[in-house]
Amino acid sequence: MDSIDKLAEYFKEFPGIGERQAKRFVYFLMSRNSNYSENLSRLITDLKKEIAQCKECFRFFNLNKINHSLICELCSDPRRDDTTLLIVEKDSDLESVRKSRLYNGMYFVLGGLVPIIEKNTPSQVRLGELKEKIKGKNLKEIILAFSISPQGDHTDFYIRSQLKDICDPLNIKISSLGRGLSTGTEIEYSDNETIKNALKNRQ
Amino acid sequence: MDSIDKLAEYFKEFPGIGERQAKRFVYFLMSRNSNYSENLSRLITDLKKEIAQCKECFRFFNLNKINHSLICELCSDPRRDDTTLLIVEKDSDLESVRKSRLYNGMYFVLGGLVPIIEKNTPSQVRLGELKEKIKGKNLKEIILAFSISPQGDHTDFYIRSQLKDICDPLNIKISSLGRGLSTGTEIEYSDNETIKNALKNRQ
Amino acid sequence: MDSIDKLAEYFKEFPGIGERQAKRFVYFLMSRNSNYSENLSRLITDLKKEIAQCKECFRFFNLNKINHSLICELCSDPRRDDTTLLIVEKDSDLESVRKSRLYNGMYFVLGGLVPIIEKNTPSQVRLGELKEKIKGKNLKEIILAFSISPQGDHTDFYIRSQLKDICDPLNIKISSLGRGLSTGTEIEYSDNETIKNALKNRQ
Amino acid sequence: MDSIDKLAEYFKEFPGIGERQAKRFVYFLMSRNSNYSENLSRLITDLKKEIAQCKECFRFFNLNKINHSLICELCSDPRRDDTTLLIVEKDSDLESVRKSRLYNGMYFVLGGLVPIIEKNTPSQVRLGELKEKIKGKNLKEIILAFSISPQGDHTDFYIRSQLKDICDPLNIKISSLGRGLSTGTEIEYSDNETIKNALKNRQ
Numbered sequence: 001m002d003s004i005d006k007l008a009e010y011f012k013e014f015p016g017i018g019e020r021q022a023k024r025f026v027y028f029l030m031s032r033n034s035n036y037s038e039n040l041s042r043l044i045t046d047l048k049k050e051i052a053q054c055k056e057c058f059r060f061f062n063l064n065k066i067n068h069s070l071i072c073e074l075c076s077d078p079r080r081d082d083t084t085l086l087i088v089e090k091d092s093d094l095e096s097v098r099k100s101r102l103y104n105g106m107y108f109v110l111g112g113l114v115p116i117i118e119k120n121t122p123s124q125v126r127l128g129e130l131k132e133k134i135k136g137k138n139l140k141e142i143i144l145a146f147s148i149s150p151q152g153d154h155t156d157f158y159i160r161s162q163l164k165d166i167c168d169p170l171n172i173k174i175s176s177l178g179r180g181l182s183t184g185t186e187i188e189y190s191d192n193e194t195i196k197n198a199l200k201n202r203q
Numbered sequence: 204m205d206s207i208d209k210l211a212e213y214f215k216e217f218p219g220i221g222e223r224q225a226k227r228f229v230y231f232l233m234s235r236n237s238n239y240s241e242n243l244s245r246l247i248t249d250l251k252k253e254i255a256q257c258k259e260c261f262r263f264f265n266l267n268k269i270n271h272s273l274i275c276e277l278c279s280d281p282r283r284d285d286t287t288l289l290i291v292e293k294d295s296d297l298e299s300v301r302k303s304r305l306y307n308g309m310y311f312v313l314g315g316l317v318p319i320i321e322k323n324t325p326s327q328v329r330l331g332e333l334k335e336k337i338k339g340k341n342l343k344e345i346i347l348a349f350s351i352s353p354q355g356d357h358t359d360f361y362i363r364s365q366l367k368d369i370c371d372p373l374n375i376k377i378s379s380l381g382r383g384l385s386t387g388t389e390i391e392y393s394d395n396e397t398i399k400n401a402l403k404n405r406q
Numbered sequence: 407m408d409s410i411d412k413l414a415e416y417f418k419e420f421p422g423i424g425e426r427q428a429k430r431f432v433y434f435l436m437s438r439n440s441n442y443s444e445n446l447s448r449l450i451t452d453l454k455k456e457i458a459q460c461k462e463c464f465r466f467f468n469l470n471k472i473n474h475s476l477i478c479e480l481c482s483d484p485r486r487d488d489t490t491l492l493i494v495e496k497d498s499d500l501e502s503v504r505k506s507r508l509y510n511g512m513y514f515v516l517g518g519l520v521p522i523i524e525k526n527t528p529s530q531v532r533l534g535e536l537k538e539k540i541k542g543k544n545l546k547e548i549i550l551a552f553s554i555s556p557q558g559d560h561t562d563f564y565i566r567s568q569l570k571d572i573c574d575p576l577n578i579k580i581s582s583l584g585r586g587l588s589t590g591t592e593i594e595y596s597d598n599e600t601i602k603n604a605l606k607n608r609q
Numbered sequence: 610m611d612s613i614d615k616l617a618e619y620f621k622e623f624p625g626i627g628e629r630q631a632k633r634f635v636y637f638l639m640s641r642n643s644n645y646s647e648n649l650s651r652l653i654t655d656l657k658k659e660i661a662q663c664k665e666c667f668r669f670f671n672l673n674k675i676n677h678s679l680i681c682e683l684c685s686d687p688r689r690d691d692t693t694l695l696i697v698e699k700d701s702d703l704e705s706v707r708k709s710r711l712y713n714g715m716y717f718v719l720g721g722l723v724p725i726i727e728k729n730t731p732s733q734v735r736l737g738e739l740k741e742k743i744k745g746k747n748l749k750e751i752i753l754a755f756s757i758s759p760q761g762d763h764t765d766f767y768i769r770s771q772l773k774d775i776c777d778p779l780n781i782k783i784s785s786l787g788r789g790l791s792t793g794t795e796i797e798y799s800d801n802e803t804i805k806n807a808l809k810n811r812q
Contacts, residue, residue, distance in 0.1 A: 002671040003659040007652040010645075015633050020595075024624050026656070027700050030669040034657045036619075041653040043616040047635070048643045050612040060639045062611040091636050093390035100395040102402055143405055147389045177390075178383030178404025182397040185385050186350045187296035189426075192303040194385040199305055201381025201404050202346055205468040206456040210449045213442075218430050223798075227421050229453070230497050233466045237454045239416075246413040247447040250432070251440045253409040263436040265408040294433050392629075499796035506801040508808055549811055553795040584810025586787030588794050588803040592756040593702035593786075598709040600791040605711055607787025607810050608752055 004030075056133070058109040058126060059091050074098075074107060081105045083140040087130070087159065089113055089147065097145065105143075108133060113146065114155040125155075127162060134166055142167065144176045207233075259336070261312040261329060262294050277301075277310060284308045286343040290333070290362065292316050292350065300348065308346075311336060316349065317358040328358075330365060337369055345370065347379045410436075462539070464515040464532060465497050480504075480513060487511045489546040493536070493565065495519050495553065503551065511549075514539060519552065520561040531561075533568060540572050548573065550582045613639075665742070667718040667735060668700050683707075683716060690714045692749040696739070696768065698722050698756065706754065714752075717742060722755065723764040734764075736771060743775050751776065753785045 001009075004026050011022035029037055051060045054072035061072035074080065084105030088094045094107050112125045134142070144159055146152035156176055167174055179197035181190070190198070204212070207229050214225035232240055254263045257275035264275035277283065287308030291297045297310050315328045337345070347362055349355035359379055370377055382400035384393070393401070407415075410432050417428035435443055457466045460478035467478035480486065490511030494500045500513050518531045540548070550565055552558035562582055573580055585603035587596070596604070610618070613635050620631035638646055660669050663681035670681035683689065693714030697703045703716050721734045743751070753768060755761035765785055776783055788806035790799070799807070 003652065003656050004669075004671060007649075007656055010649045010652060015637050016630060021625060023704075024701060027669070028624050029653060029656055030660055030700075037653050037657050040616075040619045041650045043612060043619060044638060044646050044650040044653070047612050047616055047638055048646050051639055060613075060636070062613060088390060090391070091639075092633065095632075096391050096393055097398055097402075100398040102395065102399050143402075145390055145401075147391075148384045148386050149389075175405040177401035178381065178406060180381030180383040180385065180400065180404065181351045182383065182385040182388050182400075183351050183394050186352075187291060187348055187380075188293070188299050188350075190299055191386050192305065195300055195303040196305045197383065197385075198348075198380035199300075199346075201383065201406075202378040203381060203404075206449060206453055207466075207468060210446075210453055213446045213449060218434050219427060224422060226501070227498065230466070231421050232450060232453055233457055233497075240450050240454050243413075243416045244447045244450040246409065246416060247435060247443050247450070250409050250413055250435055251443050254436055263410075263433070265410060294436070295430065298429075494796060496797070502797050502799055503804055503808075506804040508801065508805045549808075551796055551807075553797075554790045554792050555795075581811040583796075583807035584787065584789030584812060585791065586789035586806065586810060587757045588789065588791040588806075589757050589800050591791050592758075593697060593754055594699070594705050594756075596705055597792050598711065601706055601709040602711045603789065603791075604754075604786035605706075605752075607789060607812075608784040609787060609810075 057094075057107045058111065058129065059094055059107065079104075083138060084143065085134070085137070085139055085141070086143040086145050088145050089152075089155070093145065093147075105141075106137075110155075110159075113151045114158045116151060116154045127159075130159075131163070131166060134163065134170075134172065139170070139172045141173045141175060144174065146176075148179065260297075260310045261314065261332065262297055262310065282307075286341060287346065288337070288340070288342055288344070289346040289348050291348050292355075292358070296348065296350075308344075309340075313358075313362075316354045317361045319354060319357045330362075333362075334366070334369060337366065337373075337375070342373070342375045344376045344378060347377065349379075351382065463500075463513045464517065464535065465500055465513065485510075489544060490549065491540070491543070491545055491547070492549040492551050494551050495558075495561070499551065499553075511547075512543075516561075516565075519557045520564045522557060522560045533565075536565075537569070537572060540569065540576075540578065545576070545578045547579045547581060550580065552582075554585065666703075666716045667720065667738065668703055668716065688713075692747060693752065694743070694746070694748055694750070695752040695754050697754050698761075698764070702754065702756075714750075715746075719764075719768075722760045723767045725760060725763045736768075739768075740772070740775060743772065743779075743781065748779070748781045750782045750784060753783065755785075757788065 007029070008019070008022040008026050011017055011025045012019055014022075017025075050063050052063050052070050053059070054061055054075055055070045056075035057072060059072060059074075064073075069076065081104050085108055086097065086103060086105055087108045087110055088097065089110055089112060091109060094109060097103055108130055110125045110130065114125055142163065144156050146155050160174055163174060178201055179194070180201045181194065181198045185194065210229050210232070211222070211225040214220055214228045215222055217225075220228075253266055255266050255273050256262070257264055257278055258273045259278035260275060262275060262277075267276070272279065284307050288311055289300065289306060289308055290311045290313055291300065292313055292315060294312060297312060300306055311333060313328045313333065317328055345366065347359050349358050363377055366377060381404055382397070383404045384397065384401045388397065413435070414425070414428040414432050417423055417431045418425055420428075423431075456469050458469050458476050459465070460467055460481055461476045462481035463478060465478060465480075470479075475482065487510050491514055492503065492509060492511055493514045493516055494503065495516055495518060497515060500515060503509055514536060516531045516536065520531055548569065550562050552561050566580055569580060584607055585600070586607045587600065587604045591600065616638070617628070617631040617635050620626055620634045621628055623631070626634075659672055661672050661679050662668070663670055663684055664679045665684035666681060668681060668683070673682070678685065690713050694717055695706065695712060695714055696717045696719055697706065698719055698721060700718060703718060706712055717739060719734045719739065723734055751772065753765050755764050769783055772783060787810055788803070789810045790803065790807045794803065
């Protein structure tokens, strides 16, 4: 396999990229000057050196040049409200909430959703780490922020049941993001679940 | 214009139907037997004879064979809670809420949304009829159930402002369907407005 | 079932129309005045009375008010070239070729494509009628104009094999529509078959 | 701007990639191990070292390890027919024709299409290089293989007019890829141009 095909194979692993677009990426790189390729190449290598996974919230973050702490800028920001913890599935969900500038508490990246069919405690999500974190903090509320899908709903249910014994004695409230009509929802095409929540949460 | 083209012109006025599909409808009718065409034709004529617009909620409904009342079966059902009134834009929105079987109050079909740009009280929605209806009833709550769009939001705002003077003295609460995450919402791709409501309405 | 649901059932049989859109058609009809419904209803009934299937080409056509001939205006037009016969699957294909104003010969509507899997001569296409028609005319060329799909290709192959014994002695040429790049074709995304034909038919 | 955002900026320049997907690519790279990133990074750098642009056809190709010729394996293959030259817009078009294994002549990558509105000879396509190539070779036919779009048609027209004075005295025929029905074409939905070509090129 030549270098064109080898590189296309790598691009094919990128999320949402098929064989054809992978090949187009390679042609695109060939058409750009060497400078572009070298910069891109260096940025990819540097990424792994310049980012770290936060030991508190498990999000990826840029390492501070001066202070090589392994705690991200959100977790180390004293102005943030450390009595609230919002739990998301993945980094991009966290970014979405963060960019809204509407939440000022702490975050925790679970690292995945809990599959519906598995019986044993799933090892692919950070349940142990989450429990540890809750115990050590002065929390008043945990907000579960998972996508509205069967797996997201199951994860919400599962995490609630797993955290109950820890949260109840500590008087930590567990809440979930509110449900109802979201931007673009048309009443005519809404499913019963959405209408149910929209009626229940009317205000 | 021949009868094929004339009929295609009529189908072109159907919601969501372009010239090409209108023509296909005509070819489809030609390919079916006369029986099908005659039945369809009769059903269309009968529709106007067998349905009426309810004098209470303004929805279209099938006339009762025995009692030719102009009040629909929802408005005349004594088991429904007549202290709550849900206001929708159009019949299909009402159907969607009704099918969810989660609401047992009364309905009112506004007949449209209020355009954002118009200055005068829009005549195309049934504001006068709505005001009359509210005065005569024993209402405790009015629920506004419009789609989540700029025009839907504007209609919500406009109707609230128009009903305030009537509802306040009568102690009628005005609410709107709850907003938040709806079925299928992915946190990653949510807009700020949806995240704001989801955080505010968490529970 | 009430008249609303009954009519929706009929619209659901229209090509490309699902349950939801069928219901919207009914709501649309209810919202229009009686005049509209009555006209539509009458046009549908009249369609069957005012159109006939041409005894020559089997297309549906509007009956002439004066001369109630069962031969359509294309087949009875003496200015059309009756030495060429273009065979299509269905009326809407014929309309598409006709609207291009690039063909001045005669037409024949086969009434369907020949399924690939069936063994026996399919009875759903007008093969017998086609053979009769060819024998009686003074044809020089038959043009097969089927869509480019496995079933279209099979129909092309099948009709050729069935007509060979009639056409060869009469010196009637059988041709098929040319293949190659069509409007919108991008070389990058073309399949081998299209490239093969485009290379072969280059000019 | 931190390294996450910087890398996302680079991915945003990839063909067909928006801001959101660019960011997802970065999260994807963070989630993979260092090995993956390093390999990808090295392949990108190596690409520019291991490929060259062929001095004959201007396509990008993998450099031969032994013979560091700047002529690609297609242009240096003595089994290919050097009396035919197929001109394409870009590398991926050439790949598409090549993969069909239906053409055994030579290629030339023009490097772009000729914009319709520009008055001056466009400098962004390799017209000078093409003219030089034609003069030095023993060609019998030039095949223009551009996409079927207004700009593709214009490029076909423009290149023909530019090459006429060179090709006529040398008796080199200029042809274009054949037009007609392509895979998936439905007669019903064909435009007039496609029907015209399909009728003209029937066989």
